[in-house]
Amino acid sequence: MSAKTFTPAPWPRKLRSTHWYEGTSRDTIYHRGWMKNQGYPHDLFDGRPIIGILNTWSDLTPCNGHLRELAEKVKAGIWEAGGFPVEVPVFSASENTFRPTAMMYRNLAALAIEETIRGQPMDGCVLLVGCDKTTPSLLMAAASCDIPSIVVTGGPMLNGYFRGERVGSGTHLWKFSEAVKAGEMSQEDFLEAEASMSRSSGTCNTMGTASTMASMAEALGMALSGNAAIPAVDSRRRVMAQLSGRRIVQMVKDDLKPSDIMTKEAFENAIRTNGAIGGSTNAVIHLLAMAGRCEIDLTLEDWDRCGRDVATIVNLMPSGKYLMEEFFYAGGLPVVLKRLGEGGQLHRDALTVSGRSIWEEVKDVVNHNEDVILPLDKALTKQGGIAVVKGNLAPKGAVVKPSAASAHLLTHTGRAVVFEDIDDYKAKIEDPDLDVDETCVLVLKNCGPKGYPGMAEVGNMGLPPKVLKKGITDMVRISDARMSGTAYGTVVLHTSPEAAAGGPLAVVQNGDMITLDVPNRRLHLDISDAELAARLDAWAPAHERAPSGYAWLHQTHVEGADTGADLDFLKGCRGNPVGKDSH
Structure with a gap:
């Protein structure tokens, strides 16, 4: 689907919300009458679009702590465009506070929000997001319901x-x-x-996962152009919120849905954008999960194919030296998208929530600081995309972020120093008698989707103090865990199948030699096939599954990182039927 082929639906037409509010039946009066206790006039239920503002505000999600204020600007835009805004608090998985990890609750949030959308009288949605997992969880829910939706992010905090x-x-x-x-x-x-x-409201001011996912939403076409980088406290962030409120009303009238926007071409645009901005490895898992909800065949091979020849041109931490504030002043993501388009690395006709193509949105923007958004001949790295390595240690793949790695370690063979889980790591890493030096490879097991459980951001293991005191700042580290988007180092992540599922990582032993060869996309445990098979045959799970509750549901049904770590029964689009009135 492209901007050239999308045809707006006729207007006016019967909306989804009219199944709740139109007419004079007992059921309609039940629904409408209770809403009127908030002081809404009768004519608001006359068939105008009802827009749900899905707000991930929470005092325990500090990145999103300012979203109630932003919601008021969204409401203003919806009122101005003739819509009826209703603010709906939804599950908010905070990276800062949730234990064992917010990632464990991304799928729970997506499930809860999907059912919130489906079960309520909404014609369209504004996805008000910020902290890492809130953006993918709401986009996954919107894709599964396929109701007109637009992303408004809270924006990054000011420089520290x-x-x-x-x-x-x-x-x-x-x-x-x-x-x-x-x-x-x-x-x-x-x-x-x-x-x-952290001196202002907002998400991380580095190109961490929050800023990455804001950029992914914009590159996918699910947010208005320029949304990703505006600082949280900048007045232009509030303007963006109000304009998005106006726009969602027209999207409902046109019936412009996520399935029209989040196409395979849009995902390829996002993958290339991730390489250009030096984005988080977490984007790999989130985009794979979102594509699964859109019923699009997106794979790790697509990540490697699309990202391999993309130069990293955004000079931001953790790959570079600047922060999101400077990125915004330089022109933000539209400048990056224009550069990709000029280089033949952007599907220019991909549709956006504006109703225009992505190229129409960015073709006239200007780069205001070429030390922040670099020219190609000064790129941080010529091949900045996420590298996918495979081999007998990762038959289904593992990922590396070359722009955050040490060049001399991208091809390396070293002796394994093994930690069976995160508790084993914490117990041993500061031991002065630990048999380790800077040539070794740190291996962490049982921290994947099933194993932690939830796949925590522990993959960027801190180095042993005895190595740090020698002035060494990086070593090769391998795990089935994730890494914070704000982190850096030569870290191999998302090793699949994970150890808790009986993947080869589970049987790595102290002293094994491991070869990492990123240029040739290879990750190899240097033992014979017969030895590896014998170890796998003798393997047994080291940890028991949770006996009940959501942890049990998650461990029983979560898929591997190589396909997005979604719950197996949530993949696909289930639509937005109005259901039956039970009153």
């Missing part, structure tokens, strides 16, 4: 500064933490730096 140095949220947390362990920074200075990291 500590003693004259830019402080990137997350990125400097890892950096300063390692400096404390190496004896290069005092605990008191670390605590002082803490106050410098």
Whole structure:
């Protein structure tokens, strides 16, 4: 589907919400009458579009703590365009507070929000998101319902500064933490730096997962052009919210749905964009899951194929030196999309929520700072896409972010130092007698979708203090876990099948030699096929499954990272039938 082939539906027409509110039957009066206790006039139920503002605000989701204010601007836009806004609080999975990991609850949030959309009288939705998992969970839900939807992100916080140095949220947390362990920074200075990291409302100010997923939403065409980078406290963020409120009303009138926008071509645009911005490896899992909801065949091979020749041109932490504030001032994501379009790396006709093609939206934008959005001849890396490596250690694939890795370690053979799970890692990593040096490969097991459970962001294992004190800042690390988008290093992630599912990672032993060869996309455990088969035959799960509750549901039904780690019974589009009135 492209902008050239989309034809708006005739207007006026009967809307989904009229099944709740139109007429004089007992059931209609039941639905409509209770709504009137909030002071809504009768003529608001006259067939105008009812727009659900799905708000992921929560005091325990600090990245989204300002979204109630933003929702008021969305409402203003909806009223102006002749719609009827209704704000609906939805499940908000905070990366900052949820244990064992917010990722465990992404699918639960998507399920809850999908049923919220389907079971309520909404004709269209504004997806008000911010923190990492809120963006994919709401997009997954919208795709499964296929109701007109538009993304409004909360925006990144302002730059942090500590003693004259830019402080990137997350990125400097890892950096300063390692400096404390190496004896290069005092605990008191670390605590002082803490106050410098988060000095305004908003999401991480690095190109972490939140900023990456905001960029993915824009590159997919699911947000208005320029949405991704506007700082949370900038007045233009509120303008964007109001304009999005206006736009969703027309989208409902045109019947412009996620299935019209999130096509295979749109996902390929997003993959290439991720490479150009140096985006988070978490985007791999989220886009695979979203594509599964859209019933689009997207694979790890597509990630490698589309991203392989894309240069990383956005000079932001953790790959570069600037932060999201400078990215916005330089022109933001539209400049990146224009550069991809000029280089033949963008499907120009891909449709966006504006009703125009993505190329129409960006073709006239200007780069205001070429040290932030770099020219191709000064790219951070010529091949900045996510690299997918395979081999006997990862038959279904694992991912590496070359732009955040050390070039000399992208081809490396080293001795495995194995941690059976995250508790084993924590118990051993600071032991001065740990048999490890900088040439070794740190291997962490049982931290995948089933194993943690939930697949926590523990893949960027901190280095042993005995190595840090030698001035070493990077080692090859391999796991079935994820890594924060704010993190960096030569880290192999999402190894599939995961250890808890009996993948080869489960049988790696201390002293095994492992070869990582990113240029040739290879990850190999250097033992014979016969030895590997014998170990796998003798393998038994090291951890029991949860006996009940959501943890049991998740561990029983979650799929592998290589297909998006969605629950197996949630894949696909189930539509938005109005159901039967039971009153």
